[in-house]
Amino acid sequence: MACSAAVAVTLAACGSSSSSSSLKPEGPNSPVATVAPQPSGVNPSKSSKMVCESEAQTELASDLGVTPTQVTTPTWTDHTYSCTYVYSNGSFTVQVKELDSAALTTGYFNALAALLGRQPGRLALAAGAFITSNGSVVARKDWKVMLVDVSKIPAQFGSPPQVPKDVAISVAATILSCWSGA
Numbered sequence: 550m551a552c553s554a555a556v557a558v559t560l561a562a563c564g565s566s567s568s569s570s571s572l573k574p575e576g577p578n579s580p581v582a583t584v585a586p587q588p589s590g591v592n593p594s595k596s597s598k599m600v601c602e603s604e605a606q607t608e609l610a611s612d613l614g615v616t617p618t619q620v621t622t623p624t625w626t627d628h629t630y631s632c633t634y635v636y637s638n639g640s641f642t643v644q645v646k647e648l649d650s651a652a653l654t655t656g657y658f659n660a661l662a663a664l665l666g667r668q669p670g671r672l673a674l675a676a677g678a679f680i681t682s683n684g685s686v687v688a689r690k691d692w693k694v695m696l697v698d699v700s701k702i703p704a705q706f707g708s709p710p711q712v713p714k715d716v717a718i719s720v721a722a723t724i725l726s727c728w729s730g731a
Contacts, residue, residue, distance in 0.1 A: 593630040596728045597645040597693065598623070601632035608723050609634065613716065614708030639702035643720065646694045658689045661696065672718070675725050684714035686721045690728055697721045 599605055601623040610616040619635040631644035648654045658677065666682025675695075678688035686697045697720045699706075699713040706716050 593623075593625050593645075594647060594693075596691075597630040597647060599727060600630065600643045600645055600695070600724050605724060605727070606634075608727075609720060612719050612723055613706070613711075615706075636702075636706075639706060641702055641716065641720065642696075642698040643724065644696050644698070646696075648692045648694070650692065654689055654692045654694060658687065658694050661687050661694065674718070674721055678721065680714050680717070684712070684717055686714070686717040688721050688725060690725060695721060695724065697724075 601620060606617065606620055615636060617634045617636055621633040621635065623630060623632040628647045629644050630647070631642060633640050633642045646657060648657055661681075662679060665685065665687065668680040668682065670680075672678040672680060672686065672688075674686070675688040675690040678686060680686055683700045685699050686695075688695050688697075697717040699717045699720075702713050702716060704712065706713065711719070
């Protein structure tokens, strides 16, 4: 499956970046640093901002084989950080909702499943993910829920061409592979 290869390449690309915010041990016996989930704040978290930053834009262009003509200025409304990747033949939006607890995160994640529909089967991303009725992807990690809305891209998108749900999976995997939990 093309998407599996894209996810493998994505994971390797993120880990090799010197600007990655992931924390890695320095030696074989070094402890791995972790960041505890944090409640939403007045400003978006570092990991939420990552979805629209230049590193994500570069990695997504490489993974999808197309470069956006524009990435809209990110917005921060009701603890949701969002931007739209615009292309000559369509666009997709990435948004991250920050919540204040595991229970609220679960509730929001389940509410999106009810609102957007949930295709059968499991999607092995983050701490839980699903494909919506229109092929978009919802994924949760820590106290954040990300939506990759591909409802405005054509039936075949990218180079090589992919169906929207594979585009959504690739975008979600790229971003989640770099999230530091901050």
